[in-house]
Amino acid sequence: GENVEQHPSTLSVQEGDSAVIKCTYSDSASNYFPWYKQELGKRPQLIIDIRSNVGEKKDQRIAVTLNKTAKHFSLHITETQPEDSAVYFCAHPPTGDQFYFGTGTSLTVIP
Amino acid sequence: DSGVTQTPKHLITATGQRVTLRCSPRSGDLSVYWYQQSLDQGLQFLIQYYNGEERAKGNILERFSAQQFPDLHSELNLSPLELGDSALYFCASSVGGAEGDEQFFGPGTRLTVL
Numbered sequence: 219g220e221n222v223e224q225h226p227s228t229l230s231v232q233e234g235d236s237a238v239i240k241c242t243y244s245d246s247a248s249n250y251f252p253w254y255k256q257e258l259g260k261r262p263q264l265i266i267d268i269r270s271n272v273g274e275k276k277d278q279r280i281a282v283t284l285n286k287t288a289k290h291f292s293l294h295i296t297e298t299q300p301e302d303s304a305v306y307f308c309a310h311p312p313t314g315d316q317f318y319f320g321t322g323t324s325l326t327v328i329p
Numbered sequence: 330d331s332g333v334t335q336t337p338k339h340l341i342t343a344t345g346q347r348v349t350l351r352c353s354p355r356s357g358d359l360s361v362y363w364y365q366q367s368l369d370q371g372l373q374f375l376i377q378y379y380n381g382e383e384r385a386k387g388n389i390l391e392r393f394s395a396q397q398f399p400d401l402h403s404e405l406n407l408s409p410l411e412l413g414d415s416a417l418y419f420c421a422s423s424v425g426g427a428e429g430d431e432q433f434f435g436p437g438t439r440l441t442v443l
Contacts (some may be wrong), residue, residue, distance in 0.1 A: 250429045263434065317377070317385075319364075319372040320371060322371045
């Protein structure tokens with residue numbers, strides 16, 4: 219079954235504030251931790267990913283951090299904008315084969 | 330546009346019927362994944378194919394079957410349909426099917442079972 223827990227399920231922030239979404243995972247042989255963004259009515263798209271040989275990766279206003287000891291990884295969005303409003307999914311292939319997604323976080327950025 | 334195509338975009342049918350969803354991967358991608366997204370649900374991994382062979386199986390019901398053809402397109406068959414099968418079905422493709430390969434999603438097929 220799924221081994222990825224994602225929190226929070228919903229998140230509202232004021233424009234310009236930061237948003238953080240966290241995922242925890244159980245035993246894993248995989249070193250790949252991606253994040254996907256799904257806008258309303260559209261397909262999921264990869265926005266950032268990290269591999270376990272690094273602890274943090276940044277791409278402009280988004281970053282992902284990984285704590286292998288605690289078995290969690292987080293998505294950080296700084297200086298949020300209304301176009302950041304979407305559902306965000308973490309994902310993790312526990313054995314490298316099956317690809318499990320978290321339950322999603324609905325982010326609303328209030329102008 | 331991800332380069333992954335899915336047909337049809339919408340499908341409305343009745344319980345007990347059979348439907349076939351079709352997916353064409355990006356040019357050069359060998360692996361195809363199928364996902365189900367129900368209302369207010371996350372993405373449920375169903376099955377993965379790599380170069381025509383089944384590679385991984387997730388939460389796919391026995392009423393569902395899939396295959397990947399020599400030209401690498403894939404079809405997901407659902408039969409007999411139940412009301413709970415109403416969902417958005419996504420296909421994704423990746424170059425090699427390895428865990429670190431980015432998956433590119435198609436636009437999805439919205440299935441409504443009445």
